[in-house]
Amino acid sequence: MSDFLTAAVGFILAMLALGLVSILRGPGDEDRMMAAQLIGTGGIAALLLLGTVTDVPAAIDVALTLALLATFASIAFVKKGLSSLEADAPRKTEDR
C-alpha cells in the first residue's frame, strides 16, 4: 500500500511539474495567475498522500493552511495582474 501511495505522489508531482511549466510559460499574465490554483489542487493532493505515506497526520493541517493561502494568493494574482484594482467591478457588458 505504501509503495502504491508513494508512486501516486510521484505521479501527481510529475503532473504538477508539467502543469507549472505550461502555466508559467504564459504567454499572458492570465495564464500565470493559475499557478497558485494548480498548487491548491495538485500540491495539496501530493501533500495529503505524502502525509499518509510518512505517517504524519499533521500534514492535513498543512493542507488546510495551503488551501487558504493558495486561494488568497490567487486573488492577489488577479488583483495585481490587472492595471486597475477593480477586479470584480460591475461593468456594462456583464453577462450575469
Add this chain to the structure above:
Amino acid sequence: MSGVNVFGLYAAAAVGLGLYGMITSPQPLRKIIAFNLLGSGVFLLFGVVGRRGAAAGIGNDPVPQALVITGVVVAFSATALAVALLLRLSEKASSTTLSSGPAGRAGSDPPGH
C-alpha cells in the same frame, strides 16, 4: 537517510542561486526575491541537519526548528521593510536603480491610483 540528503543538496543549490541573483539582478526588487530564495536555502540546510538529529521520538531536532520559525518571521519583516523603502524610493526618485545614473526617466506615478 540518503533521501534526505537530496534536499540538502537542493538547499546548497538554492543558496548558490540566490547569491547569484542578488549580485547580478539589475532591479532591486529582484535582489529582494533572490535574498528570500537564499534564505529559504539556509533554512532548509537547518532542516536537513535537524533531521539527522532525530531522537527521543521526535523526527527533527526541535531547537533548529524553532530557530527557523523565528528566522522566517524576521526575514519576512526585513522583506517588508525593504519593499516599503523601495516603493518610497521609486515614488521619490522615479527610478528604482541603485546606481547613480540619470534618474527621472521612468514613469512618475505608480500604477493603481
Add this chain to the structure above:
Amino acid sequence: MNIASTFELMLAAVVLGLGIWTIAVHETYSAAVGFVAYGLLVALIWVRLDAVDVALTEAAISGGLGGVLLLGAAARLRHAELMVAEVPDRLTRVSAAVLSVMTAAALVGAVLWLPDSAPTLAPEVVANAWATSLTNPVTNVLMAFRAMDTMLEKVVLLLAIIGVWSLAPDTAWGGRPGPRHRADPNGVLVFLARLLPPAGIAIAVYILWTGANHPGGAFQGGAILAAMWLLAVMAGLTDTPAVGRRWLRLILVAGPALFLVVGLGGLWFGTAFLAYPTAQAKPLIVVIEVAMIQTIAATLGLLLTGAPERSAKP
C-alpha cells in the same frame, strides 16, 4: 534506487526548477508568481523532513504573505522596472557565478561530510517537557526554553512596522495604508470574501489551539488571520485602518508587552527573567499566545499593506 528516493529527487527537481525560474525569468511579475509557487511547494519538503511546524510557517508566512508582498511591489513597479536596462557586464556575471558555485559546493561538502547522526537537543527538550505540560516540543522551545528569542522577535516585528510607517509622506502621516479597493457587491470576489474568512478564522483558532500538543501555534494562526483580513480588504468589504488610531497601536504592542510583563514577573516572583512557575506554565503560555496571535495578525497584515498613503480624513 527505490520509489521513495525517486519521489524525493522529483520533489527537489520541481522546487529547483521553480527557483531557477524565479532568478532567470525576464519579467519581475513572473518572478514573483514563481516565488509564491515556490514558497507554497517548499512546505512539502518540510513535511518530508518531519518538521511540520516549519512547514506551516513556510507555507503561510514565506510563501503566502511574503510572496504576495513581493507580487504587489512587482505590480506597482512594473512600469518603472521596464526602464532599467543596466545589466551587469560579463566579468561581474562570471565572477558572481564562480562565487555562487563555490559557496554552493562548500555547502554540499558540509551536507555530505557532516556526521549522519548529528548532535541533538531533542532528548533534553523531551526530558524537560514536564515543566510546561505541553507536548509539542517546538512550542516548548519557542515559548519556554528560548522564550527570550520569541519575545525579541516580536520586537523586531514592531520595529519593522515602525520603519514602514515612518516612510509615509507628510500628507498621509498617520493615515490609511494602501489603495481603497472596490468590487461589485454582488460579484464573485465579494461572495468569496464573505464565505472564506469565517472558515479561515476557525482554522486559525484551531491551529493556535492545537499548537500546544501538535504542530501549530500563534505565528501560523496569525498569518492565516492576516490573509483573511487582507482578502476582505481586497474585496472592498473593509478599509485599512488609519495607522494613527490608538486601539490599533494597543493591539500591536499587546503581545510583546504581555510577554515582557510575564517575564518581569518571573524575575520578581521566581528565579529568572521569563521563568514561569511550573504550576501556571501552561495557562501563562496560552494567555501569551492568545495575545500574540492578535498582535502577529495585525502586524503581518499591516506590513503587507505598507506605508500610509491616504490622509486619515476622507
Add this chain to the structure above:
Amino acid sequence: MSLARDMITLVAVSAGAFFFLAGTIGLLRFPDTLTRLHALTKADNLGLGLVVLGLLPQAASVRDALKLISVWLLALLAGATVSQLIARAAREARTTR
C-alpha cells in the same frame, strides 16, 4: 475489512491520478487561456476529490476524516470562484489588447 479499505484507496487514488493526468494534458494541449483554465479547475478539483475519497479509509480518526473533507470543500470553493475571476481578467485583457 482492511483489504476492502485498501481496495477503495487503490481505486480512488488511481482514478484521481488519472484526472490529474487529464488536467495536465489539457493544460499542455489546449490553445487559449479560457480552455486551459477549464482543464485546470474541473479536472484537478475532481482529481483532488478522488484522492481525498481514497485517503478517507486510511484516516486515523473521524476528526482527520472531517479535516480531509474540509480541505476538499475549500479547494472546491476556491476553484469555483477564482476561475471566474481569472476568466474575467483574461477576457478583459483580450478586449483591451
